[in-house]
Amino acid sequence: MTQRKTALVTGAGRGIGRAVALALAGIGYEIALTARTESELADAAAAIRSKGGIAEVFPCDLTEQGAIKQLANAVQEKFSPLDLLVNNAGSAVFKPVWELSAEDWLHSLTINLTAAFLLTRAFLPQMMTRRQGRIINISSVTGLKAIDGQAAYCAAKHGLNGFTKSLALELRPYNIAVHAVCPGGVDTQMSRDAMPHRDKTGWMTPEDVAQTVLYLVSLSPRTAIDFVTMRRFDSEPLA
Numbered sequence: 001m002t003q004r005k006t007a008l009v010t011g012a013g014r015g016i017g018r019a020v021a022l023a024l025a026g027i028g029y030e031i032a033l034t035a036r037t038e039s040e041l042a043d044a045a046a047a048i049r050s051k052g053g054i055a056e057v058f059p060c061d062l063t064e065q066g067a068i069k070q071l072a073n074a075v076q077e078k079f080s081p082l083d084l085l086v087n088n089a090g091s092a093v094f095k096p097v098w099e100l101s102a103e104d105w106l107h108s109l110t111i112n113l114t115a116a117f118l119l120t121r122a123f124l125p126q127m128m129t130r131r132q133g134r135i136i137n138i139s140s141v142t143g144l145k146a147i148d149g150q151a152a153y154c155a156a157k158h159g160l161n162g163f164t165k166s167l168a169l170e171l172r173p174y175n176i177a178v179h180a181v182c183p184g185g186v187d188t189q190m191s192r193d194a195m196p197h198r199d200k201t202g203w204m205t206p207e208d209v210a211q212t213v214l215y216l217v218s219l220s221p222r223t224a225i226d227f228v229t230m231r232r233f234d235s236e237p238l239a
């Protein structure tokens, strides 16, 4: 009998999260999908089920601490034990610092960083007890370098990378793997909304990022990969 594998993917309604959810379902993971927009979640779940996969939707606004607690409880009830948490939900506020409001700043830190911390903390006890589990944070190259006009997003993604590094260190004795995937430009609704005038020809696709997630979940227990950076083939390598 093959062993049940379970994953929670945040921001699974569209873009990278949806592609990750579908790809994981394709290799046998049962998927809990979360985001705010119920119609998009339902559509992603239907796409998984149409191929014989198992998926359930858990609508949630991840900027609300109370809602995250309820989400974690609901997911634990149906998907326990959780093997994989993919912290993918995020959003971009691209403005120069002098135009950023305190609300813009807090929102960026809350959805891109604090939500990942709160969800991770919620699932750690069961992963630590089992001494088994994997956490993948979908970060960004913006978490590794400065990009002008993106300070709030840049600060949040640098924070997410710092969180990833500390978490990997703390969870080493518990056999729990932690990775950050740091893509450059991916053609999604987020990048289209945040950078409407940029030509997206040649940009990576959500499926390209999903492919990297499949690679990470296929790693042998002997191998640790902390960060994967991904960039458009025709872009400059990271310094």
Ligand SMILES: NC(=O)c1ccc[n+]([C@@H]2O[C@H](COP(=O)([O-])OP(=O)(O)OC[C@H]3O[C@@H](n4cnc5c(N)ncnc54)[C@H](OP(=O)(O)O)[C@@H]3O)[C@@H](O)[C@H]2O)c1
Pocket (backbone or CB within 6 Å): 010, 011, 012, 013, 014, 015, 016, 017, 034, 035, 036, 037, 038, 040, 060, 061, 062, 063, 088, 089, 090, 091, 111, 138, 139, 140, 141, 182, 183, 184, 185, 186, 187, 188, 189, 190, 191, 206
């Ligand atoms: N696109 C890029 O160029 C790029 C590059 C590097 C990294 N990334 C990262 O990749 C991740 C996915 O982005 P994407 O490009 O796929 O964007 P996207 O297509 O806009 O998808 C974002 C997902 O996050 C969810 N989300 C946003 N705010 C939320 C909230 N408050 N509560 C719950 N869910 C929320 C959205 O659903 P709802 O709106 O329905 O809630 C949606 O499902 C993000 O972390 C982003 O920073 C993207």
